[in-house]
Amino acid sequence: xxVLLATxxxxxxxxxxxxLAVALRGLGAEAVVCAPPDEEFAVxxxxxxxxxxxxxxTVRSVTAGAKPPTAAxxxxxxxxxxxxxxxTLAAAxxxxxxxxxxxxxxxxxxxxxxxxxxxPYVYACYHVRGLPPRKIAPEAGGEPAQDAADKAHWEQGRRxxxxxxxxxxxxxxxxxxxPVEDFLDYVYTDRPWxxxxxxxxxxxxxxxxxxxLQTGAWVLPxxxxxxxxxxxxxxxxxxxxxxxxxxxxxxxxxxxAKVAIEACRALGRRVVLARxxxxxxxxxxxxxCFVVGDVNxxxxxxxxxxxxxxxxxxxxxTAARSGTPQxxxxxxGDQPAWAAGVAELGIGVAHQGPTATTDSLTSALxxxxxxxxxxxxxxxxxxxxxxGAAVAAQLLLDAATTHRPPTxx
Numbered sequence: 242x243x244v245l246l247a248t249x250x251x252x253x254x255x256x257x258x259x260x261l262a263v264a265l266r267g268l269g270a271e272a273v274v275c276a277p278p279d280e281e282f283a284v285x286x287x288x289x290x291x292x293x294x295x296x297x298x299t300v301r302s303v304t305a306g307a308k309p310p311t312a313a314x315x316x317x318x319x320x321x322x323x324x325x326x327x328x329t330l331a332a333a334x335x336x337x338x339x340x341x342x343x344x345x346x347x348x349x350x351x352x353x354x355x356x357x358x359x360x361p362y363v364y365a366c367y368h369v370r371g372l373p374p375r376k377i378a379p380e381a382g383g384e385p386a387q388d389a390a391d392k393a394h395w396e397q398g399r400r401x402x403x404x405x406x407x408x409x410x411x412x413x414x415x416x417x418x419x420p421v422e423d424f425l426d427y428v429y430t431d432r433p434w435x436x437x438x439x440x441x442x443x444x445x446x447x448x449x450x451x452x453x454l455q456t457g458a459w460v461l462p463x464x465x466x467x468x469x470x471x472x473x474x475x476x477x478x479x480x481x482x483x484x485x486x487x488x489x490x491x492x493x494x495x496x497x498a499k500v501a502i503e504a505c506r507a508l509g510r511r512v513v514l515a516r517x518x519x520x521x522x523x524x525x526x527x528x529x530c531f532v533v534g535d536v537n538x539x540x541x542x543x544x545x546x547x548x549x550x551x552x553x554x555x556x557x558x559t560a561a562r563s564g565t566p567q568x569x570x571x572x573x574g575d576q577p578a579w580a581a582g583v584a585e586l587g588i589g590v591a592h593q594g595p596t597a598t599t600d601s602l603t604s605a606l607x608x609x610x611x612x613x614x615x616x617x618x619x620x621x622x623x624x625x626x627x628x629g630a631a632v633a634a635q636l637l638l639d640a641a642t643t644h645r646p647p648t649x650x
Contacts, residue, residue, distance in 0.1 A: 242270040244637055245337045245354070247330060249297050249322055249346040251304075251488040253553040255282050257367060257436060257630075258343060260461035262291040264634035275333055275347070281535065289461065294333045296325050296347070300488070305518050320408040326350020327412055331357045338641035341365055343436075348428045349405045353413070361640045365434035365633075367554040369445050370575040372453065373429035374398030436633060437554065438625045441561050442582060456636065457629025458558045465537040471513070474531040478511055480546040481531070482606065485515025489551045489572045497597075499524050501549060504602035508610065510546060539563070547609045549602070552576035552583075561588060564622035566609040570597050588618040 244265055246258040255276045262272035276282050278295035286293040303310055303318065310318070326349060334340055334354040341363040342351035348364055355362035366372060374395045406424045413420060421427045435444050435455040444453040467475075475481070484501040498514060498521045505512045511529040514521050515536065523530045533541075538556070542548055542563035550556045552569040557579045560567045567589030569580035580591035590605040597605075608614065 242638060242641055243337045244270055244272045244641070245275065245330070245334045245340045245351075246272055246343075247275040247296065247340065247347040247351040247354075248343040249277055249300075250344055251300055251553070252281065252285070253367070253487065253555040254343055254346075256285060256461050256555055257459035258341075259286055259289050259291055260459040260630045261341075261436075261633055261637075263289055263461060264459075264630035265637065266291075267631070268634055268638060270634070270638055273333060273337075275330055275351075284535075294329060296329055297322050301518065304488070316404055316408075319404045320411070322346055323350050323353070323405060323408040323412050326353035327357075327416060330354035334358055334360070339363065339637055341434075341637060343367070344371060345401050345405060345428070349409045352428055353409070361644055362430070363434060363637065363640060364429050365436050367436050367458070368442055368575040368578060369435065369437075370578055372433055372435065372445070372448065373425050373451060374402070375450060376425060434633070436629060438558060438561070438629070440621060440624050440626075441558060441586070442579075454636075456633040457626045458554075459630040459633060460558065460562075460627070461630075463537045463539045465540070467537060467540055468533070471531060471533060471536070471541070474511075474513070475544055480544060481505070481511035481513050481529075482547045482549060483513045483515070483541065483545045484521070484549040485556070486517050486519055486521070486551040486570075486572070487515075487553050487556055488518045489553075498522055500597050500599050500602055502530055503599045504597075504606055507599065507603045508606055510606075510610075513541070513545060547589075547606060549606070552579040554579065557583065561618070562622055562625055562627075564615070564619040566590075566611075566614040566618050568592060568602070568605045568609050570602075571595060586617070586621055587614065588621050589614065 246262060248254045248258055258274050262274055265272040273292045273294055274286060275294040275296045277297055277300045279299045279301055283293055330350050331354040337360060339361045340351050340355040342348040343365050352362050378395055402424055410420050432452045432454055435453050436459050438458045439455055444455045482505045502512050502524055514530055514532050516534055538559045542560055542565050545565060547566045548560045549568045552571040567583050569583050570592040571577040571580040572595045583589040584591040590608045592605050
């Protein structure tokens with residue numbers, strides 16, 4: 242049995258697919274991951290022993306350049322990624338029994354690759370904001386904040402659809418294929434998968450227009466030891482605060498590090514500072530700050546007092562599973578929604594806006610470090626399921642066997 246898994250996005254998009262690939266291997270299936278050619282993704286897949294087929298440009302070249310991408314850049318990227326479906330993805334899908342795509346950036350091309358060989362196709366996302374927008378604009382009538390979020394999701398989704406729909410139509414016409422009648426049904430299907438924990442990110446019950454299949458989060462087990470220097474640092478005092486923004490290229494890395502370190506010092510806490518794509522660095526030579534690169538978060542997070550991060554799906558899930566309180570400073574995309582979920586569950590604090598000040602972060606950390614927050618975080622961690630990747634792997638093999646996507650867990 243051979244499975245093709247496709248995505249285009251940051252590490253938070255790639256790593257869950259690697260976790261799913263490892264779970265598939267445990268069931269005797271071969272999985273191939275199509276993902277961006279960023280070096281850290283290649284290292285990640287190599288460490289897991291999963292084959293990588295590079296797709297599209299590196300994510301860093303698009304998101305972490307000197308200037309933010311323009312609307313014209315986005316249109317070109319959409320066209321290029323759809324073209325990959327007729328080239329790289331189609332070639333990689335030959336001999337496969339099922340194709341799964343994560344997110345819009347890979348889905349249109351991946352669906353075309355599945356159609357090329359007549360094999361089942363599954364669309365998956367890591368948050369409810371990745372589910373297909375409604376075909377009709379949502380009506381107001383609930384909480385104002387939720388109404389505004391639903392409207393923004395619908396508007397963003399429609400803009401993305403228009404961009405990819407045009408690219409797909411152009412490439413299909415060039416290949417002599419008929420146009421797609423309904424882009425939403427074609428790319429998202431009427432049974433999208435939600436690869437997120439039901440406690441942390443439940444499927445929306447009001448979405449009666451689609452049959453959401455929630456598998457649980459796909460977590461890649463990490464068995465790497467922590468660096469010796471970090472072990473010494475952790476053992477040398479009270480638990481520090483972890484600060485990291487992953488693949489987010491913050492506007493002013495120096496200011497971000499300064500605010501974070503000063504806020505932790507204001508509360509008498511040491512800091513584990515993750516460089517990330519922003520290149521965060523210490524602000525002085527004081528020994529209360531330890532800098533890490535790529536580190537085993539699964540091993541580190543249970544040993545810190547609080548976790549300050551950007552609210553990516555993977556980091557939020559790992560933090561929640563650790564039982565450690567969080568402060569989410571959301572930057573883009575679905576991150577504000579993850580922040581809101583963390584706050585609603587009482588396992589941490591949602592920072593208001595993407596730019597923290599020393600005062601605002603100190604205040605947020607004070608609330609997160611309250612013993613009641615840690616108690617609640619531990620209770621939620623105990624309630625989260627740990628078999629999401631295994632569940633999804635079995636469902637994919639069932640889909641390959643029956644030649645149709647499954648409808649329930």
